Amino acid sequence: MSHLYEQLANELKQSIESGLYKAGDKLPGVRELSVARELSIITVLTAYRRLEDLGYIEARARSGHFVSERPLLRKLQLVQTSTESTKPCNLSNQDMILAMAKAVTDIDCVKLGSAVPAPSFYPLSIVQREIQKAAKHLERLGGYEKSVGSNELILQITRRMVSQGHDISADDVVITNGGQEALALALRAVTQPGDLVAVESPTFYGILQVLNMLGLRVIEIPTDPELGISLESLKMAAEDWDLKACVLIPNFNNPQGFLMSDQRKLEVIRLLSSKGITIIEDDTYGDLGYSHRRPSTLLSLSPSSDIIYCNTFSKTLSPDLRIGWVVSGKHKSKIEFLKFSCNIATSAIIQLAVANVLESGKYDRHLRKVRNQHELSVERMINRLSQILPQDCRITIPKGGFVVWVQLPENVDSMRLATVALKKGISIAPGPLFTPSRKYRNFIRLSCAIHWDARIEYALRMLSELIEAHDLNVA
Numbered sequence: 484m485s486h487l488y489e490q491l492a493n494e495l496k497q498s499i500e501s502g503l504y505k506a507g508d509k510l511p512g513v514r515e516l517s518v519a520r521e522l523s524i525i526t527v528l529t530a531y532r533r534l535e536d537l538g539y540i541e542a543r544a545r546s547g548h549f550v551s552e553r554p555l556l557r558k559l560q561l562v563q564t565s566t567e568s569t570k571p572c573n574l575s576n577q578d579m580i581l582a583m584a585k586a587v588t589d590i591d592c593v594k595l596g597s598a599v600p601a602p603s604f605y606p607l608s609i610v611q612r613e614i615q616k617a618a619k620h621l622e623r624l625g626g627y628e629k630s631v632g633s634n635e636l637i638l639q640i641t642r643r644m645v646s647q648g649h650d651i652s653a654d655d656v657v658i659t660n661g662g663q664e665a666l667a668l669a670l671r672a673v674t675q676p677g678d679l680v681a682v683e684s685p686t687f688y689g690i691l692q693v694l695n696m697l698g699l700r701v702i703e704i705p706t707d708p709e710l711g712i713s714l715e716s717l718k719m720a721a722e723d724w725d726l727k728a729c730v731l732i733p734n735f736n737n738p739q740g741f742l743m744s745d746q747r748k749l750e751v752i753r754l755l756s757s758k759g760i761t762i763i764e765d766d767t768y769g770d771l772g773y774s775h776r777r778p779s780t781l782l783s784l785s786p787s788s789d790i791i792y793c794n795t796f797s798k799t800l801s802p803d804l805r806i807g808w809v810v811s812g813k814h815k816s817k818i819e820f821l822k823f824s825c826n827i828a829t830s831a832i833i834q835l836a837v838a839n840v841l842e843s844g845k846y847d848r849h850l851r852k853v854r855n856q857h858e859l860s861v862e863r864m865i866n867r868l869s870q871i872l873p874q875d876c877r878i879t880i881p882k883g884g885f886v887v888w889v890q891l892p893e894n895v896d897s898m899r900l901a902t903v904a905l906k907k908g909i910s911i912a913p914g915p916l917f918t919p920s921r922k923y924r925n926f927i928r929l930s931c932a933i934h935w936d937a938r939i940e941y942a943l944r945m946l947s948e949l950i951e952a953h954d955l956n957v958a
C-alpha cells in the first residue's frame with residue numbers, strides 16, 4: 484500500500500498530465516486541500532514537495548503552488564526508417580569504451596554515464612551479511628566449484644525462472660561471472676570468427692565489445708524507442724544475409740528502455756527460428772519493470788526455440804558479485820566446456836551468498852521497493868531535463884530500468900561533450916558507444932539511479948550549458 488501523500492501526489496500528477504491543470508495554473512492551497520480531502524497539512528505538503536522534486540510544479544513564495552511552465556521534452560521517435568536496408572560492418576574502435584570506463588572509475592565524478600545504480604539502490608548490507616555467513620564454509624573456500632555453478636544457486640535460479648513461466652530444469656543453468664560472460668559464452672557457442680550477428684541499433688556497448696573480441700561481424704537493425712527491433716528490417720537482413728545469431732534486449736532495453744509486446748516477441752521468434760538463427764536474449768533488466776507484472780521472456784514464450792537466455796544480478800544485488808547465468812538449451816554442453824576452459828568456475832562463496840539472499844525472500848522484497856525507486860528517479864530526471872535542455876531535444880520514456888536515451892540538437896557532438904564534461908567531473912555515455920557505425924553522434928545515455936543532491940543539480944546545469952556552448956558543436 485502506498486502512503487497517503489503518494490496517492491495524493493499521483494492523483495495530482497494525473498490531473499496535470501490529463502490537462503486538467505495546465506502550465507502556469509495554480510493548484511489548490513495547502514490548507515484548502517487538507518480540509519477538502521480530510522488529510523493533514525503535512526500530508527498535502529509532502530505530496531506537493533514530491534511533485535516539486537519531480538518537476539511537475541513549483542512553489543512561489545507567498546503565492547502557492549503552480550504547474551511548471553515548461554512542458555516535458557517530446558518522446559524520441561525512430562531515427563532510421565525501417566525500410567532502409569542495412570549492411571554488415573566490421574567492429575573497430577571498441578578500445579574507446581575501455582578508455583571511457585577507465586576514466587570514469589579513476590576519478591571522483593558525478594556518474595551519469597555508466598548503467599550502475601548508486602549504492603542506495605542495492606541491498607548491500609543484506610548481501611554483505613550473506614557473504615560473511617557463506618565465507619564460514621571453509622570446505623568451499625578450499626576447493627574449486629563445479630563449472631556449471633553451485634547446486635544451491637542453480638536451484639534458486641531454476642525455481643525463480645519456473646515460477647516466471649519458464650519450462651526449464653536445473654540441468655539447463657550455467658552460472659557465469661556476470662552478464663558479460665554470459666553473453667560471451669553464448670556468442671562463442673554459436674559462432675566462428677567472421678560470422679555475422681544481428682544486433683538492435685542502438686545496443687548495449689558490452690555486446691559490441693564481445694562481438695569485437697570474437698572477431699565477428701555485425702549488422703545493425705533499426706530499433707524503435709517504444710516498440711523494439713524493426714520486424715521489417717530484421718526480415719530483410721535475415722533474407723539477405725547469412726546471420727548466425729541475433730542479440731536482443733526485449734525487456735527494458737539498454738539504452739532505450741522499451742518493453743516489447745508479447746505479440747512482437749512472438750513474431751521475432753517466428754522470423755528468426757524460420758531461418759535457423761539462434762536468438763541470444765539478454766534479460767538483464769527484466770526484474771526492474773515499473774508495473775507489478777514481470778514481463779515474459781522470449782524463452783518463456785517459446786521454450787523449444789533456439790534461444791540462449793542470459794541474465795545477471797549486477798543491476799539488482801551488486802555489480803561486484805559478478806554473478807550471472809545462462810540457460811542455453813542444446814548449447815549447454817558447449818557452454819559448460821567454454822566456461823571451464825576460460826575460467827574454470829565462479830566463486831562458490833559468492834554463489835552461496837546469492838542463493839541465500841534469494842531463498843530468504845529478501846531479493847523479492849528488495850525488488851518490490853527498488854522498482855518504485857527507479858521509476859521515481861527516471862521520472863525526476865525526465866522532468867528536470869525537460870526544464871533545462873533545449874526544447875528540440877527528445878527523450879525516451881522507459882517502462883523499466885533506470886537509463887534514458889536523449890537526442891540532443893543536431894549540431895552537438897556527444898563524444899566531445901563527454902570529454903569536456905568529464906574534465907568538469909561529470910560522466911555521460913555518448914551515443915557512438917552504442918553503435919559500430921558511428922551513428923548517434925548527437926545522442927547520450929544517462930543513468931537516473933543516482934543519489935539526487937546538489938552535485939547532480941550542478942552536473943545537469945553544467946551539461947545543459949555545455950550543450951548550448953558553441954565549441955562543442957560539430958564544425
Ligand SMILES: Cc1ncc(COP(=O)(O)O)c(C=O)c1O
Nearest residue numbers: 598661662663687737767795797
Ligand atoms: C543489457 C546489459 N547486458 C549485460 C550487462 C553486463 O552485466 P554484468 O555487469 O553482470 O557483466 C549490462 C551491464 O550494464 C547490460 O546493461
